[in-house]
Amino acid sequence: GGHSEIDIQTHRKKPGPRDHFFKNYHLGEVFSILEMIYPWESRTWLSLNINENQCIKLINKHGHNPANIAQIGTAIEIEKFNTIKHEEDEKEVLRQLSAIFGNYGNHVSVSSISNLLKRKPDPCEDIPPILVGAEEIKDIDFTTNNIILLQPTRIISRKNIEVNFTLIEKLFGDEEFFTFLEENEDLKITLLVTGPISTGHFNYFLKLLEHFSLLVSNSNPQIRNRPLLGFLFSEFDKSSFKESFENPIGIGELYNIASLILLPSLTEGRGLPIIEAAAAGTPIFCRKFAPKKVYKKVIGKHLPREERLKNIDFTD
Numbered sequence: 001g002g003h004s005e006i007d008i009q010t011h012r013k014k015p016g017p018r019d020h021f022f023k024n025y026h027l028g029e030v031f032s033i034l035e036m037i038y039p040w041e042s043r044t045w046l047s048l049n050i051n052e053n054q055c056i057k058l059i060n061k062h063g064h065n066p067a068n069i070a071q072i073g074t075a076i077e078i079e080k081f082n083t084i085k086h087e088e089d090e091k092e093v094l095r096q097l098s099a100i101f102g103n104y105g106n107h108v109s110v111s112s113i114s115n116l117l118k119r120k121p122d123p124c125e126d127i128p129p130i131l132v133g134a135e136e137i138k139d140i141d142f143t144t145n146n147i148i149l150l151q152p153t154r155i156i157s158r159k160n161i162e163v164n165f166t167l168i169e170k171l172f173g174d175e176e177f178f179t180f181l182e183e184n185e186d187l188k189i190t191l192l193v194t195g196p197i198s199t200g201h202f203n204y205f206l207k208l209l210e211h212f213s214l215l216v217s218n219s220n221p222q223i224r225n226r227p228l229l230g231f232l233f234s235e236f237d238k239s240s241f242k243e244s245f246e247n248p249i250g251i252g253e254l255y256n257i258a259s260l261i262l263l264p265s266l267t268e269g270r271g272l273p274i275i276e277a278a279a280a281g282t283p284i285f286c287r288k289f290a291p292k293k294v295y296k297k298v299i300g301k302h303l304p305r306e307e308r309l310k311n312i313d314f315t316d
Contacts, residue, residue, distance in 0.1 A: 005026075020201075050074075080279075113132050148254075149189065151194065151261075155231070158267050159264070161264070260284070261285070273286075274299065
C-alpha cells in the first residue's frame with residue numbers, strides 16, 4: 001500500500017495510502033543492517049494478518065515460510081454494542097458527548113467553518129475535540145433533536161470521509177427530507193468522526209474542512225445551519241475523560257445512538273465497522289471497498305444465505 005519517494009520518482013512506482021511510512025527510507029544502510037540481522041522471511045518473525053489476501057501475498061510473492069504466517073479472526077462482544085436499554089441511557093451518552101465538545105464546561109459552542117479555515121489549524125498544535133458549523137454559535141443544545149451519522153475511524157485519506165458530505169447533500173436534495181427539516185426547526189444533523197488524525201494525513205484533515213465548507217455554502221440558506229461536523233480525536237479513550245464520569249462511554253454506545261454508520265473507504269484490511277454495526281443493529285452506509293475478496297468475506301458471501309449480512313447494492 002505504499003512506496004518510498006525514491007521508488008516513486010526514480011522507479012515510477014505508484015503513490016499509495018501508506019507512503020508516509022517510508023520517510024526515512026533514504027537512510028538505506030541503516031535498514032540494510034536491520035534486515036541482515038532480522039530478515040523478514042526468517043523464523044524470527046511471525047506475521048499475523050487480518051485477511052487471507054495478506055497471508056497469500058507474503059507466502060507466494062515474498063517467499064515467507066507458511067509455518068510463520070497466521071490469520072487473526074474477528075470476534076465482537078455483542079454486549080458492548082447493545083448498551084442502550086432505556087431513553088435515559090441515550091441521553092447520558094449525548095450528555096457525555098456534550099461534555100467533550102464543551103471542554104467539560106456548561107456550554108457547547110459551534111465554531112464557524114470559515115473562521116476555522118482562515119486561521120488554519122497547525123499540524124503541531126494539539127487540537128481539542130471540536131464541533132464545526134456554518135457559523136459560530138456560542139451555546140447549542142447537543143443532546144436533543146440531533147441525528148447522529150457516525151464515522152467510527154481515524155482521519156486518513158483512504159477512508160474517503162468526504163463522500164459523507166455528498167450523502168448529506170443528497171439527503172438535503174430529497175423533497176421529503178427537506179420538508180421534514182423545515183417542519184422541525186431545531187433538528188440538527190451531526191457527522192461525528194471518532195478517531196485521531198493519522199500521521200501524515202493533516203493536509204487531508206484540512207481538505208475535509210474545505211469539503212464541509214462547500215457543503216454548507218451550497219446548501220439552501222433555510223437549512224445551512226443544520227449540518228454539524230464533530231471531531232472527537234479519540235477523546236473517550238483518554239484517562240482524563242474516563243475519570244470525569246462514573247460510567248464513561250465507549251465506541252459501543254456511539255454505535256447505539258447513531259442513526260447511520262458510515263464507512264465509504266476505498267480500501268480496508270477488514271472493514272470492522274460493518275461487523276460492529278451489525279452487532280449494534282444499526283444500518284451502515286459503505287462502499288464495496290478493495291480488496292473485493294475481503295469485503296465479500298466480511299458480509300459473508302461465502303456463507304449460506306441465512307447467515308449473511310443483509311445488504312442492498314446501489315450505484316450513484
